[in-house]
Amino acid sequence: MCSEISLLKPELILAGGSMFVLLTGVYMKNQALAIATSIRLSSLILLGSLISLVFLPHISQNIFNGLYRFDLFGIFVKAVLIFSGAITLIISSDYIEDKTNKFGFEYPILVLLSVLGMLIMVSANDLLTLYLGLELQSLSAYVLAAIKREDKNATEAAIKYFVLGALASGILLYGATLIYGYLGSTNFTNIALTLHGHAALSQGVIVGLVFVLIGFSFKLSAAPFHMWTPDVYEGVPTPVTAYFAIVPKLAAMALFIRLLVGGPFAGYANQWEQIVIAVSVISMVVGAFGGIWQSNIRRLLAYSSISNMGYALLGVVANSTDGIQATLVYFVIYIITSIALFAILLSLKSNQKLIEKIDDFKGLASRHPIVALVLSLLLFSMIGLPFPPFPGFFAKFFVFSAAINSGFYAVAVIGMITSIVAAYYYLRIIKIMYFDKADEHVRISLSAGKISLFVIFMISFLSLAIFIMPSTLLDPAYAAAFSLFK
Amino acid sequence: MDHLPFLSILIFLPILTALLLALVPKNDDKGIREVALLCTVVNFVISLCVWAKFNPAASGYQFVEKHTWLEGYDVNYYLGIDGISLTMILLTTLLMPLCILASSHITERIKEYMVAFLVLEGVIIGVFAALDMVIFYAFFEGVLIPMYLIIGIWGGQNRIYAAYKFFLYTLAGSVLLLVALIYMYGVAHTTSIPALTQVIPHLSLNIQIWLWLALFASFAVKVPMWPFHTWLPDAHVQAPTAGSVILAGVLLKMGAYGFLRLSLPMLPLASHYFTPLVYTLSIIAIIYTSLVALVQTDMKKLIAYSSVAHMGFVTLAIFTFTQQGIDGAIFQMISHGVVSGALFLCVGVVYDRMHTREIKLFGGLTERMPKYALLFMIFTMGSVGLPSTSGFVGEFLTFMAAFQVNKIVAALATTGVILGAAYMLWLYRRVMFGELNKACAKITDLNRTETVSLSILAAFVIILGIYPEMVFQLTRVSVETLLTEVK
Numbered sequence: 001m002c003s004e005i006s007l008l009k010p011e012l013i014l015a016g017g018s019m020f021v022l023l024t025g026v027y028m029k030n031q032a033l034a035i036a037t038s039i040r041l042s043s044l045i046l047l048g049s050l051i052s053l054v055f056l057p058h059i060s061q062n063i064f065n066g067l068y069r070f071d072l073f074g075i076f077v078k079a080v081l082i083f084s085g086a087i088t089l090i091i092s093s094d095y096i097e098d099k100t101n102k103f104g105f106e107y108p109i110l111v112l113l114s115v116l117g118m119l120i121m122v123s124a125n126d127l128l129t130l131y132l133g134l135e136l137q138s139l140s141a142y143v144l145a146a147i148k149r150e151d152k153n154a155t156e157a158a159i160k161y162f163v164l165g166a167l168a169s170g171i172l173l174y175g176a177t178l179i180y181g182y183l184g185s186t187n188f189t190n191i192a193l194t195l196h197g198h199a200a201l202s203q204g205v206i207v208g209l210v211f212v213l214i215g216f217s218f219k220l221s222a223a224p225f226h227m228w229t230p231d232v233y234e235g236v237p238t239p240v241t242a243y244f245a246i247v248p249k250l251a252a253m254a255l256f257i258r259l260l261v262g263g264p265f266a267g268y269a270n271q272w273e274q275i276v277i278a279v280s281v282i283s284m285v286v287g288a289f290g291g292i293w294q295s296n297i298r299r300l301l302a303y304s305s306i307s308n309m310g311y312a313l314l315g316v317v318a319n320s321t322d323g324i325q326a327t328l329v330y331f332v333i334y335i336i337t338s339i340a341l342f343a344i345l346l347s348l349k350s351n352q353k354l355i356e357k358i359d360d361f362k363g364l365a366s367r368h369p370i371v372a373l374v375l376s377l378l379l380f381s382m383i384g385l386p387f388p389p390f391p392g393f394f395a396k397f398f399v400f401s402a403a404i405n406s407g408f409y410a411v412a413v414i415g416m417i418t419s420i421v422a423a424y425y426y427l428r429i430i431k432i433m434y435f436d437k438a439d440e441h442v443r444i445s446l447s448a449g450k451i452s453l454f455v456i457f458m459i460s461f462l463s464l465a466i467f468i469m470p471s472t473l474l475d476p477a478y479a480a481a482f483s484l485f486k
Numbered sequence: 487m488d489h490l491p492f493l494s495i496l497i498f499l500p501i502l503t504a505l506l507l508a509l510v511p512k513n514d515d516k517g518i519r520e521v522a523l524l525c526t527v528v529n530f531v532i533s534l535c536v537w538a539k540f541n542p543a544a545s546g547y548q549f550v551e552k553h554t555w556l557e558g559y560d561v562n563y564y565l566g567i568d569g570i571s572l573t574m575i576l577l578t579t580l581l582m583p584l585c586i587l588a589s590s591h592i593t594e595r596i597k598e599y600m601v602a603f604l605v606l607e608g609v610i611i612g613v614f615a616a617l618d619m620v621i622f623y624a625f626f627e628g629v630l631i632p633m634y635l636i637i638g639i640w641g642g643q644n645r646i647y648a649a650y651k652f653f654l655y656t657l658a659g660s661v662l663l664l665v666a667l668i669y670m671y672g673v674a675h676t677t678s679i680p681a682l683t684q685v686i687p688h689l690s691l692n693i694q695i696w697l698w699l700a701l702f703a704s705f706a707v708k709v710p711m712w713p714f715h716t717w718l719p720d721a722h723v724q725a726p727t728a729g730s731v732i733l734a735g736v737l738l739k740m741g742a743y744g745f746l747r748l749s750l751p752m753l754p755l756a757s758h759y760f761t762p763l764v765y766t767l768s769i770i771a772i773i774y775t776s777l778v779a780l781v782q783t784d785m786k787k788l789i790a791y792s793s794v795a796h797m798g799f800v801t802l803a804i805f806t807f808t809q810q811g812i813d814g815a816i817f818q819m820i821s822h823g824v825v826s827g828a829l830f831l832c833v834g835v836v837y838d839r840m841h842t843r844e845i846k847l848f849g850g851l852t853e854r855m856p857k858y859a860l861l862f863m864i865f866t867m868g869s870v871g872l873p874s875t876s877g878f879v880g881e882f883l884t885f886m887a888a889f890q891v892n893k894i895v896a897a898l899a900t901t902g903v904i905l906g907a908a909y910m911l912w913l914y915r916r917v918m919f920g921e922l923n924k925a926c927a928k929i930t931d932l933n934r935t936e937t938v939s940l941s942i943l944a945a946f947v948i949i950l951g952i953y954p955e956m957v958f959q960l961t962r963v964s965v966e967t968l969l970t971e972v973k
Contacts, residue, residue, distance in 0.1 A: 386624035397664070470557075474556065
C-alpha cells in the first residue's frame with residue numbers, strides 16, 4: 001500500500017503551484033512580464049502534474065476514510081483533463097499576452113485552480129468531495145468568464161453564467177441533501193451498502209438523484225439545461241470559450257459515470273436510465289437543430305458541443321464497460337478535434353479581429369489553402385465521416401456500437417438522424433470557405449504564432465496515429481472503464 | 487511480383503499523388519494536369535496487370551491483403567477481389583484518365599480539382615476492394631467528401647444546393663448502413679465480409695428484414711432507386727462534366743455493388759422477402775423516369791433520368807436471383823458506366839462550345855460536327871440497346887431472367903426499352919438533324935483529345951457488345967458462388 005498522500009501528487013502540485021504563480025504575479029511590477037511568466041509557469045506546473053500522474057501506481061483504493069477514490073479511471077480522465085488544460089492555455093497564450101485584450105496575470109492561475117477542482121471531482125467518492133471539487137471548478141470558471149472586465153458582452157455573459165451556474169449548484173446540493181436524508185450517508189460506499197438488497201430506490205432518493213443529475217447536466221451543458229451555453233460561448237473572449245468547450249465537460253461526464261455506472265446507483269439502472277436517455281436525446285436534437293440558424297461561429301460551436309454531449313451520454317446509457325470505454329474514447333476525440341478547431345479560430349483574423357461570424361471564413365480556401373484543408377477535414381470528422389487524419393468516425397462508431405449492443409436501438413437511430421441534421425451546419429462552414437467568393441474589402445489573415453501552428457500540427461499527427469492504430473487509445477480507455485467495475 | 491499488394495497500390499497511388507500535389511506550392515497548371523493524367527493512366531495499367539494475374543476459374547477472393555487495424559476487435563484492413571469487384575475496378579480505372587482529359591475547360595483551382603479527382607479514384611477503388619465492413623463503410627462514405635467539393639466548387643449555377651442535396655441524401659442513407667454494421671458486429675464479433683456471410687444468414691427472418699432495410703436505405707439512395715433518386719438530376723446537372731461522368735459511370739454502381747456484395751449473400755431470406763418491393767420500385771423507376779426523361783429540355787438532365795431508368799434494370803436483374811439476371815446486372819452496370827459516361831462527355835463537348843445544354847438551342851449539328859455525330863450515334867445506340875452494342879447484352883439477359891421469374895414484371899420492364907429508344911432517338915434527332923440552328927453556326931468539331939477519349943469508349947461499347955464473354959469469364963465463378971449463398 002502506498003501512503004495516501006502520495007497518490008495525490010498531481011493535485012498537490014497544482015494547488016501549490018497555483019499559489020506560487022499567484023505570488024510571483026503579485027510581486028512583479030511589469031504587467032506584461034507578469035502575464036508572460038504566469039503563462040509559462042502555469043504550463044510547466046500542468047506539465048509537472050501530468051508527469052507525476054503518469055508515475056502513479058495503477059491500483060484501485062479508497063483513501064482519506066473513503067472520501068476519495070483512486071483508480072485507473074481517475075488517472076485516465078485526469079491525464080486527459082490536465083493535458084487539455086495545458087494545451088488550451090498554450091493555444092490562447094498569444095491572445096492573453098496581447099496587451100490590447102487586457103487580460104490579467106490571474107488567467108492561467110484560474111485555469112490551474114479550475115483544473116484542480118476537476119481533478120477532485122473526478123476522484124470524488126463522497127457527495128461532499130464531489131460538491132467541493134465542483135464548486136472550486138465552477139467558481140474559477142465564473143471568474144474566467146468575467147476576466148475581460150471592460151467588455152460589456154463578456155460581463156453580461158459572465159453574470160448569466162454565474163447566476164445560472166449557482167442555481168444549478170443549488171439544485172445539486174439540494175439533491176445531495178435529499179440523498180443524505182433518505183440514506184443516511186454522503187459516502188458512495190456507504191450508500192451502496194445501505195441500498196444493498198433493496199430492489200428499488202425510495203421516492204425521496206429518486207427525487208434527490210434527479211436533482212443531482214440536473215446539476216451534472218448543467219455543468220455538462222446537456223439539453224434541456226443548456227440555455228447558458230450559446231450566450232456564454234458567444235459573449236466571453238475566445239480563449240475562455242475554448243477553455244469552456246474543451247476542458248470542464250469531461251469532468252462533468254466523469255461525475256455521471258462515478259455516480260451512476262461505476263457508483264452506488266449502478267444496480268438501479270432501470271430507475272435512472274430514462275433520465276439519461278432523455279437528456280441524451282434532447283441534447284442531440286437541440287444541438288443538431290439549434291445550430292442550423294446560427295451565424296456566429298461560437299454560438300454554432302456551442303450547439304455542436306451540446307449535440308456532442310448527447311452522443312457521449314449514449315455510452316452512459318449503455319451502462320457497460322464498453323459504454324464507458326466508448327464515452328471516454330468519444331471525449332478524447334472530441335477534445336482533440338476541439339483543440340485543433342480552436343487553435344485555428346484563435347489564429348485566424350478577419351480585418352485584424354478574431355473571427356466572429358461564419359461568413360468571415362469567406363475566401364479562406366484561396367488565401368490559406370492548407371488551413372482551409374485542415375479545417376474542413378476537422379469538420380468532416382465532426383460529421384462522423386471516416387476520413388483521416390481526424391478520427392471522429394471512431395468516436396461515433398463506438399458510442400453507437402455500445403448503445404446498440406445494449407439494446408438501445410431507437411436512441412441510436414435518433415442519434416444517427418440528428419447527426420445528419422448537424423452535418424448541415426458543418427457543411428455550411430466548408431461551403432463558405434470553398435464555394436463562396438471572397439469579399440474584396442474583408443481580408444482574412446493568418447496570425448498564428450509558431451506555437452499554435454505546432455499545436456495544430458501535433459494534434460493532426462496524434463489524430464493520424466489514433467486513426468491508423470486505434471488500439472493506442474482504445475486499450476487505455478478500456479482499462480480505465482474496467483477499473484470502475486472492479 | 488507475386489507478393490506486391492496490388493490493391494493497396496491501386497487505392498493509395500492516386501491518394502498519395504494527390505497529397506503530393508496538394509503540398510506542392512507551385513501552381514504549374516499544365517504540370518499538375520500531366521501528373522494527374524499520368525497517375526490515372528499508371529493506375530489503369532496496374533489494374534490491367536491485376537486483370538492479367540487474376541484467375542477467373544478460382545472461387546473465393548484473390549489478391550487478399552489483411553492487416554490488423556483495431557486490435558482485439560477483429561476489424562482489419564482487409565482487401566480482396568472477386569470477378570465482380572474486378573470488373574468494377576477496371577471500369578473505374580478506365581474512366582478516370584478520360585475524366586482528367588475531359589477537364590480542360592476547368593481553369594480555376596486546378597490543383598484542388600485534380601487532388602479531389604485523384605482522392606476520389608482511390609476511395610472508389612477502395613469501396614470495390616474492401617472485404618471488411620468497416621473499411622467498406624469508410625470508403626463508401628469517403629466518396630462523399632471529394633464529390634461534395636467537386637460539385638460545390640466547379641459546378642454550375644445552382645451548385646451549392648445540388649452539393650448539399652447530394653451530401654445529405656447519401657449521408658442519410660449510409661448512417662443506417664452503419665447501424666446495421668454495428669448490429670452485425672454485435673452478433674458475429676467480426677466485420678470481415680466473408681465471415682459475416684457465414685454467420686448473418688442464420689439470423690431469423692425478422693431480424694434480417696430490419697438489417698436488409700437499413701442496407702437498402704443506403705444502397706437505394708446510391709443506385710438511386712425511385713423514389714430516392716431526386717438528388718441525382720440536380721447533382722448531374724450542376725456537376726462539371728468529369729464529375730457527371732464519374733457519378734454516372736461509377737458512383738451509382740456502388741449501390742448495386744452493395745446489393746451484390748452485402749445484401750444478397752448476407753440476408754438471403756430478407757432479400758427473397760423483399761423481392762416484390764424491389765420489382766415494384768424498379769418497374770416504376772424504369773417507366774416513370776423514362777417518361778420524365780422524355781419531357782426534359784436539358785440534355786444533361788435527360789441523360790441523368792435515363793441513368794435512373796437503366797439502373798432500374800440493374801436492380802430488377804439482381805433480384806431475379808438467376809445466373810442470367812446477375813450476369814446481366816453486372817454487364818448492364820459496366821455498359822451503363824461506359825455509355826452514360828460517354829454521353830455526359832458528349833454533352834460536355836457541346837456545352838464547352840455553346841455554354842448551354844438546352845436541347846432546343848441545338849439542331850443540325852451533323853453538318854458542322856460529323857465526327858461528333860458519328861460517336862454520339864454509337865453511344866445513343868448503346869443506350870437504346872441495339873444488338874451488337876453493349877447495352878443490348880445487359881438488357882437481353884435482364885429480360886431473359888425476368889421472364890423466368892415473373893412474366894408481368896418482364897413485360898412492364900420491356901416497355902422501358904421502347905421509351906428508352908424514344909427519348910434517346912428523339913434527343914439525337916433534335917440535336918443532330920434538322921436545320922442547322924443559327925446559334926451553332928460557328929461550332930467546331932471534336933478536337934484531338936475529345937476524339938481520342940470518345941473513340942476509346944466507343945470501341946468499348948462495340949467490343950463489349952460483340953464479345954460479352956470478356957466480362958462473363960471474369961464474373962462467372964463469382965456469380966455462381968453468390969447464387970449458392972443466396973439460395
